[in-house]
Amino acid sequence: MSRNLTERLKKLHHQADWVGVREVKETLRNCIARNGKIEQNTMTIDHGLMVEVLVDGQFAYCGTSDTSTQALQTACDRAVLLARHMSSRKIFPFTPDHRPLAVGEYHAPAEILLNKATAGDVAGLLIDATQKMKLSDKIVNCMAHALLSEKESTLVSSTGSHIHQVFSSVASIMSATAQDGSEIQTRSTGVPCHQGGLEFLDRAVIEREAERVGRESLELLTAEQCPTGVYDLVLAPDQLYLQVHESIGHPLELDRILGDERNYAGWSFVQASDFGKLQYGSPLLNVVFDPTLMSEYASYAFDDTGLPATRQYLIKDGILLRGIGGIDSQKRLALPGVACSRASSWNRPPIDRMANINIEPGDTSFNEMISGVERGIYMTTNTSWSIDDYRNKFQFGCEYARLIENGKLTKVLRNPNYRGTTKTFWHNLKKVGDASTFEIWGSPGCGKGEPNQGITVGHAVPACLFGDIEVFGGSL
Amino acid sequence: MNHDVRQQQKEELKALGKALFHDLKAHESMTLTYSGEKSLFIRINQTKVCQASHIDQGFVSMDFISHNCHTETTFSITGQLTEDLKRAWEALGNCRNECKTLPEDPYIVLPEEGESSDENHYGKLAPEDKLADILLKPAEPCDLAGLYAAGILMRASMNSKGQFHWFSTENFYFDYSLYTSSQKAIKATYAGSEWDDEKYTASLQEAKRRLEILEQHPRKLTPGKYRVYLAPPAAAEFLNLLTWSGLSEQSLRQGQSPLKKLSEGEMKLSPLFSLDEDFHLGLIPRFNEFGEISPLKISLIKEGELASLLVNKRTAQEYSLTSNAANISETPRSVKVQPGNLKESSILSRLGTGVYISNLHYLNWSDLQNGRATGMTRYGCFWVEEGKIVSPIQDMRFDETLYNVFGDCLEDLGEKAELIPHIFSYGEQSLGGTSVPGMLLNNFTFTL
Numbered sequence: 001m002s003r004n005l006t007e008r009l010k011k012l013h014h015q016a017d018w019v020g021v022r023e024v025k026e027t028l029r030n031c032i033a034r035n036g037k038i039e040q041n042t043m044t045i046d047h048g049l050m051v052e053v054l055v056d057g058q059f060a061y062c063g064t065s066d067t068s069t070q071a072l073q074t075a076c077d078r079a080v081l082l083a084r085h086m087s088s089r090k091i092f093p094f095t096p097d098h099r100p101l102a103v104g105e106y107h108a109p110a111e112i113l114l115n116k117a118t119a120g121d122v123a124g125l126l127i128d129a130t131q132k133m134k135l136s137d138k139i140v141n142c143m144a145h146a147l148l149s150e151k152e153s154t155l156v157s158s159t160g161s162h163i164h165q166v167f168s169s170v171a172s173i174m175s176a177t178a179q180d181g182s183e184i185q186t187r188s189t190g191v192p193c194h195q196g197g198l199e200f201l202d203r204a205v206i207e208r209e210a211e212r213v214g215r216e217s218l219e220l221l222t223a224e225q226c227p228t229g230v231y232d233l234v235l236a237p238d239q240l241y242l243q244v245h246e247s248i249g250h251p252l253e254l255d256r257i258l259g260d261e262r263n264y265a266g267w268s269f270v271q272a273s274d275f276g277k278l279q280y281g282s283p284l285l286n287v288v289f290d291p292t293l294m295s296e297y298a299s300y301a302f303d304d305t306g307l308p309a310t311r312q313y314l315i316k317d318g319i320l321l322r323g324i325g326g327i328d329s330q331k332r333l334a335l336p337g338v339a340c341s342r343a344s345s346w347n348r349p350p351i352d353r354m355a356n357i358n359i360e361p362g363d364t365s366f367n368e369m370i371s372g373v374e375r376g377i378y379m380t381t382n383t384s385w386s387i388d389d390y391r392n393k394f395q396f397g398c399e400y401a402r403l404i405e406n407g408k409l410t411k412v413l414r415n416p417n418y419r420g421t422t423k424t425f426w427h428n429l430k431k432v433g434d435a436s437t438f439e440i441w442g443s444p445g446c447g448k449g450e451p452n453q454g455i456t457v458g459h460a461v462p463a464c465l466f467g468d469i470e471v472f473g474g475s476l
Numbered sequence: 477m478n479h480d481v482r483q484q485q486k487e488e489l490k491a492l493g494k495a496l497f498h499d500l501k502a503h504e505s506m507t508l509t510y511s512g513e514k515s516l517f518i519r520i521n522q523t524k525v526c527q528a529s530h531i532d533q534g535f536v537s538m539d540f541i542s543h544n545c546h547t548e549t550t551f552s553i554t555g556q557l558t559e560d561l562k563r564a565w566e567a568l569g570n571c572r573n574e575c576k577t578l579p580e581d582p583y584i585v586l587p588e589e590g591e592s593s594d595e596n597h598y599g600k601l602a603p604e605d606k607l608a609d610i611l612l613k614p615a616e617p618c619d620l621a622g623l624y625a626a627g628i629l630m631r632a633s634m635n636s637k638g639q640f641h642w643f644s645t646e647n648f649y650f651d652y653s654l655y656t657s658s659q660k661a662i663k664a665t666y667a668g669s670e671w672d673d674e675k676y677t678a679s680l681q682e683a684k685r686r687l688e689i690l691e692q693h694p695r696k697l698t699p700g701k702y703r704v705y706l707a708p709p710a711a712a713e714f715l716n717l718l719t720w721s722g723l724s725e726q727s728l729r730q731g732q733s734p735l736k737k738l739s740e741g742e743m744k745l746s747p748l749f750s751l752d753e754d755f756h757l758g759l760i761p762r763f764n765e766f767g768e769i770s771p772l773k774i775s776l777i778k779e780g781e782l783a784s785l786l787v788n789k790r791t792a793q794e795y796s797l798t799s800n801a802a803n804i805s806e807t808p809r810s811v812k813v814q815p816g817n818l819k820e821s822s823i824l825s826r827l828g829t830g831v832y833i834s835n836l837h838y839l840n841w842s843d844l845q846n847g848r849a850t851g852m853t854r855y856g857c858f859w860v861e862e863g864k865i866v867s868p869i870q871d872m873r874f875d876e877t878l879y880n881v882f883g884d885c886l887e888d889l890g891e892k893a894e895l896i897p898h899i900f901s902y903g904e905q906s907l908g909g910t911s912v913p914g915m916l917l918n919n920f921t922f923t924l
């Protein structure tokens with residue numbers, strides 16, 4: 001990383017009304033073990049600069065993996081020219097006020113630094129995990145995968161902004177595939193992902209989880225097919241987080257509401273006039289944008305335009321209050337938003353992204369939730385997801401389910417799926433789990449934007465109960 | 477000038493490789509893979525410029541083997557040899573250190589001597605200073621959203637046994653959609669290597685013509701089984717899902733293939749359906765991460781039966797098979813579906829009463845083992861009665877098996893295939909495309 005990016009920016013010759021430079025360096029380890037052997041070990045060292053300029057009310061960008069002084073000047077010149085060429089057809093007249101001055105630091109807490117483990121240490125742990133999973137000859141494939149990232153980002157501007165943020169994060173997945181004749185079932189841990197260090201690759205936890213997915217993959221081989229019908233549905237946090245992501249997070253993004261994403265990721269059924277009015281779900285639903293929750297995957301202190309990140313209610317008591325949009329979308333829509341303009345790396349401009357979108361815990365324990373259900377299904381661990389471009393009609397599949405009969409969890413069910421429409425679904429929210437059911441999840445690769453960007457998001461949610469949901473199983 | 481940029485990059489890589497390979501010990505070997513681009517992206521909304529960016533990037537992946545240990549370090553490069561050598565030595569140091577701690581890799585693929593290749597495609601892009609007008613003026617007064625991407629894409633592979641492959645291309649695409657006041661949309665893509673105002677205007681005219689039909693009130697369909705026509709972009713969406721893991725030997729062996737029942741002969745696809753990996757399309761390099769050159773054509777599905785799966789060298793080692801020069805992920809890079817007999821002019825009459833589906837969206841497996849997938853209709857989809865378009869439809873969710881779509885329900889394929897370019901740009905612009913005709917289906921299941 002540059003020793004003094006501000007000095008480098010000051011030395012640039014330019015005729016822009018405002019200039020920002022964002023330097024990003026990420027070191028990413030990707031390690032996969034399969035069936036007791038190493039499958040892949042890769043390290044990626046990605047380093048580059050993005051220059052952002054404002055000329056005649058138009059922002060333009062130039063990113064380069066050449067971090068030299070000459071390349072920085074060239075990038076600045078090209079961005080200025082590009083802004084000038086595009087400004088006659090700008091979508092909004094931006095001013096330097098749209099990049100307010102900000103100075104600050106963020107360090108993601110890591111108890112055990114990632115560099116304390118060698119490639120061999122990580123590989124060894126994952127190889128052992130795949131061996132723990134193999135509880136029977138019926139388990140035909142065992143996989144363990146870890147993703148360890150250290151990322152440093154510096155943002156400086158011609159108006160004196162200086163933001164330095166350091167992130168350390170760990171994501172993993174383990175899965176066991178069992179086969180008996182023509183029946184094949186896969187059970188996994190989902191993808192636990194956190195900001196932090198090697199404490200999130202704890203050997204005892206990994207081994208316990210490895211055994212569990214092995215055992216549950218075998219249970220699924222003999223499980224009954226998930227029934228078809230309308231049921232009460234209890235979703236575990238490792239499924240509900242994605243339901244939140246797809247049917248609350250994305251539709252609330254202001255760039256979708258503005259139509260920027262219409263040609264790729266899609267639009268939203270939410271309209272600008274809905275904020276402050278729309279009853280999005282049952283009064284039990286409270287959703288926050290919270291980049292401050294310790295160890296959640298997408299925590300930070302400033303977004304990539306320099307806005308300080310704070311916790312905000314998006315939905316309170318079921319009413320839609322605020323959208324997920326950074327400063328550019330806020331100005332274009334004249335609506336409040338959150339600090340969420342983020343870029344996947346140095347080679348993409350920032351766009352509206354989710355960061356951490358969480359459901360606040362309620363007051364129902366897991367046992368109370370189940371005991372209140374006469375005829376229902378409890379589903380865990382997402383395996384399939386699909387939703388339309390307005391974020392209305394969704395369908396999800398899970399790995400593992402249990403039948404709920406007269407207030408008790410009974411038989412294991414395979415191939416559980418459910419479908420519905422967003423607002424009806426959230427209006428059918430009947431119970432919200434208490435803090436003991438609250439879990440931190442997220443995803444390493446939420447995709448949107450043109451050009452495309454995959455980015456980390458965090459979702460911390462409790463278990464929740466929904467009434468009258470259309471449930472079904474696999475093909476017969 | 478563009479010629480110089482590419483030559484310069486190619487020579488720099490050769491010099492980088494030479495220095496690194498020279499430093500290798502007897503028990504070490506190396507393959508370097510390069511991917512770089514000089515891209516311009518212009519993002520449009522409401523027929524105005526939303527975001528514009530130049531991206532100049534290059535990445536080298538160093539695949540390193542020491543004795544029987546194997547690791548890989550990827551690093552961004554600048555194009556300046558002195559700086560890149562510094563980064564490369566660091567990467568080599570990292571690889572050597574990692575190999576000291578890693579266990580042996582039983583399926584190691586050693587670099588081999590082999591033929592080298594050098595393939596370059598040249599284009600003529602629209603000038604940046606006039607681009608905003610070139611793209612937007614002919615679209616007015618329509619509401620247009622989209623992405624214009626243009627530039628030079630480069631790929632290379634070289635190894636310590638002296639092999640060197642180079643591929644470069646210069647092209648553009650304008651992937652866009654036009655909207656009615658009630659926000660129904662038509663999607664179109666104008667792509668190529670030489671910008672032509674007339675061709676672009678023709679693409680816009682056709683999209684505008686189709687947009688008019690969308691102005692009518694959309695019909696709400698009830699779930700159930702329908703006759704449908706999947707236009708080529710919709711058929712390509714289904715194929716992308718199928719080919720993501722469906723034609724991979726390793727995913728079949730690991731229990732993750734939607735085509736398991738086809739491979740075991742338990743299920744069949746339609747004799748009308750044949751699918752090849754076909755590099756005659758010339759969109760993407762034939763060399764893979766191991767430096768192998770793929771055959772020009774591999775028959776994957778022939779008349780409804782599995783002809784072969786994609787096998788890379790690593791999978792070949794693990795299961796004692798022969799590689800067919802598949803890439804590391806065993807996904808086809810240049811898919812071509814054989815056309816059928818459905819004439820362009822008789823699509824609606826052959827469809828009769830049913831749904832004309834222009835695009836599909838957000839496909840995912842709802843039951844992988846049985847090849848069942850769900851997804852949504854998107855953009856211009858129409859209700860057709862007795863061969864005439866009646867109205868647009870409200871978007872519908874489907875849930876249907878590939879054994880129906882490419883099997884029992886397949887009545888015919890279009891007589892002309894359309895080339896659908898791969899326009900993903902996660903991390904970098906993708907190369908390649910899918911050549912696919914439209915598909916006429918009966919009993920297609922909508923569920924929501």
Ligand SMILES: [Zn+2]
Nearest residue numbers: 245250446447
């Ligand atoms: Zn997403």
